[in-house]
Amino acid sequence: MxxxxxxxxxxxxxxxxxxxxxxxxxxxxxxxxxxxxxxxxxxxxxxxxxxxxxxxxxxxxxxxxxxxxxxxxxxxxxxxxxxxxxxxxxxxxxxxxxxxxxxxxxxxxxxxxxxxxxxxxxxxxxxxxxxxxxxxxxxxxxxxxxxxxxxxxxxxxxxxxxxxxxxxxxxxxxxxxxxxxIGRQWSFVPNVFFPALSGIVNTATPDKVKVQTVFGFGEAAVRWGLGMVHEFCGDLQAQPAVTGQFNGEVCRLNLQTGLPDMPDPDFMYDPNKMSANYPEIVALYRQKAPELQRGVAQKAFALSQQLGKALDLEWALGESEVLFTQVRPIKRKKANMARPAVAPENIYFQTNKILGQGQVEVKNIIFISGEMSEVLSVMDDIRRICRQFPDSLIVWGTRVKPLVTRDILHDYLIHLAKSVLVWDYYGDDGLHHQSGPGTGLAHLALEIYDREKVIIYSDKSALVEQLLNLGRDVSESPSSSKGAMIEVKELPFTLQIAGDDESGWGLIYRNIQP
Incomplete structure (x- = not known):
């Protein structure tokens, strides 16, 4: 041949x-x-x-x-x-x-x-x-x-x-x-290699193209949902809406070891560190935005029209032009999803911190709490319980860093339950460790849309207590001797979790049939 x-x-x-x-x-x-x-x-x-x-x-x-x-x-x-x-x-x-x-x-x-x-x-x-x-x-x-x-x-x-x-x-x-x-060495940061800018472009939303931009390799974009998002509408000529913030550090390659150099997640949320440590790259971004992102959006839109499919592409800025390193066909989203008409007394929680687009019914609540190492040590128990109670909402109350929470959501939780409530908390350091949905363009988001699931975020401890008080304890629910706590509550009625991250609403409510 x-x-x-x-x-x-x-x-x-x-x-x-x-x-x-x-x-x-x-x-x-x-x-x-x-x-x-x-x-x-x-x-x-x-x-x-x-x-x-x-x-x-x-x-x-x-x-x-x-x-x-x-x-x-x-x-x-x-x-x-x-x-x-x-x-x-x-x-x-x-x-x-x-x-x-x-x-x-x-x-x-x-x-x-x-x-x-x-x-x-x-x-x-x-x-x-x-x-x-x-x-x-x-x-x-x-x-x-x-x-x-x-x-x-x-x-x-x-x-x-x-x-x-x-x-x-x-x-x-x-x-x-x-x-x-794709990338280069930089004189102001010795022995490292990375592109100045990289990111994602996504055409899933009707009449919109979203371009996510991070500094350094795209790991911060695809894995953690960090960076700036330029949202272009219609013919892509108007000024885009811009949301998000700079990632505080770059994902890069250490040329001395030949290995990736991943920053501490704590630094990824501090945009001031980027301006202080990489002023040349921040200046390059400000010089090129939003026209660089517009060019990326135009290429992605034309390709999406040619194929007749919504697309997700990954890109990086080379020496003289943007280069595309990956393309995948993806589900097209709804322009907006109608919010259900629910009597106020039947709503347990409403928020705009939502990832996904859809509606699911759950009959059980699985509450997981403890330190990260403790929870990982009982992951086999969590899998077994989720298989035993498949129609469940996982309430994730584990004290871990936000970026680690996104990894756990992607690798485990969204495959184990119908929906997940991420309970943000105030840590021992007194800081509010918000996870949040990020840019809504990361790998986690693609998996959520594929499976038509919903993730809701809340920092309300009273909500968690209220949800747990709705159900009765299941006798099989284990309390781990390893420090992690797994509680299973059987609900006396079906609980609805619905939301649309395009329209910015999320609900947890009881659906009362007339």
Whole structure:
């Protein structure tokens, strides 16, 4: 086979990819290569589509098909199995990376066959990483192999595993992407590498395009929902509405260790730190906004119109232009959702701090409290209880940092219950540790919309007490000896949780039938 044509559900036929050496193919543009004959996965299909349509993408991208490394399908019960790869094939992969001319550093990204599918994005469910050392013979190849296996092993991880949630009997090998990393070194911050600006652009809302911008790598945007959001309406020519705030620190690559350098979450909420530590980058943002964001919005809108689908794209500012590093088709949202007419006496709580768009009914409340380490130690109990009481509202009262709460919501809670109430609290330091919905464009938001669930945020301890007093204790409800508390309350009636983050309303109420 001298030419590969790839058939996809989301993008039609992609290709041709011409064979340039045994098992190695190249796109017409020369920017994208494929090694192997098998599936390339959803993320790679999206990048191939961008390449085929002459979208600005990184200059070098290599798709590693799921058959190339010779990994077998794995029984679902071996969820912690460490992948064993053929070193000869890894050496061939390294040779291909060097032959294509990848610069240092590179990204190693997952591209599962269940990722980035319409209505089931699995956003953030698999691992990606950065490798910041030259690929030369010797120890560096061992470090690259370890980084590659970390990505491959995310198929078997507990909690972040899409396959486990789908109840597959076998886990197929994971396709991966080797991608040129967008960014540069900065004279005022030695030995680090990151782009000045990056973010997300989303066309899910009718007649609107939202562009999220963060400083540094996009982890702060896609994982934690931080940054500034420019919301363009209509023909995209009017001045956008701007919300959000600067992230207080940058996600970056440490060139000395070759590893990602993730900031302390405490610093991510302090925009004054960004202005103090990175004044050149803040000045660049102010110089380019909002026209840079408008250009991003226009490209995303045109592509969305071409495909006839709502899209979510990730982008980063290169040396001279914005480059797109990922695209996924997503569910189109409603312009607005009608707020139900409910008598005031039947409303337990109303707020504008809401993530999601929909309405769910719950018959039980599962209250989880304790310190983070205590709660993680009883996560198996939490999973078992949620399976036993599936029609539940989880009330999350655990004292953790807000960004950690978003990780826990994404990795665990939204897959275990119909809805989640995040109870913000005043910590021992006297500060209000608000989690909040963030920008509404992060991976967590995509998962919420896919599953038509709702997250509500409140700092009202009286609300939590009121909800818990509504139900009766379930005898199976355990009080953990490890310090965490899990209480299960059976409600005497069905409780409704509804909300629309586009219109800015959320309700917890009792639906009284006439």
């Amino acid at each position: 001298n030419v590969r044509i790839i058939a996809t559900a989301a993008y039609g036929q992609l290709g041709p990819f011409k064979k340039i050496s045994p098992g190695l193919y190249r796109s017409v543009s020369g920017r994208v290569h494929i090694v192997g004959e098998g599936n390339i996965g959803g993320k790679a299909e999206g990048l191939a589509f961008l390449d085929q349509n002459n979208f600005p993408i990184p200059g070098r991208t290599l798709f590693v098909a799921d058959d190339f490394l010779g990994l077998p399908n794995v029984d679902i019960r071996d969820r912690f199995l460490l992948c064993q790869a053929d070193l000869a094939r890894i050496n061939y992969l390294i040779s291909a990376i060097n032959m294509i001319g990848f610069p240092t550093p590179i990204a190693i990204r997952s591209s599962s066959t269940v990722e980035d599918q319409l209505g089931d994005s699995q956003a953030g469910a698999f691992h990606s990483t950065i490798f910041g050392k030259p690929l030369s013979p010797g120890a560096m190849n061992q470090e690259f192999t370890i980084a590659l296996l970390e990505v491959l092993n995310s198929s078997y991880g507990y909690g972040r595993n899409a396959y486990l949630r789908r109840c597959f009997t076998e886990i197929p090998p994971l396709p991966v992407i080797i991608q040129e990393l």
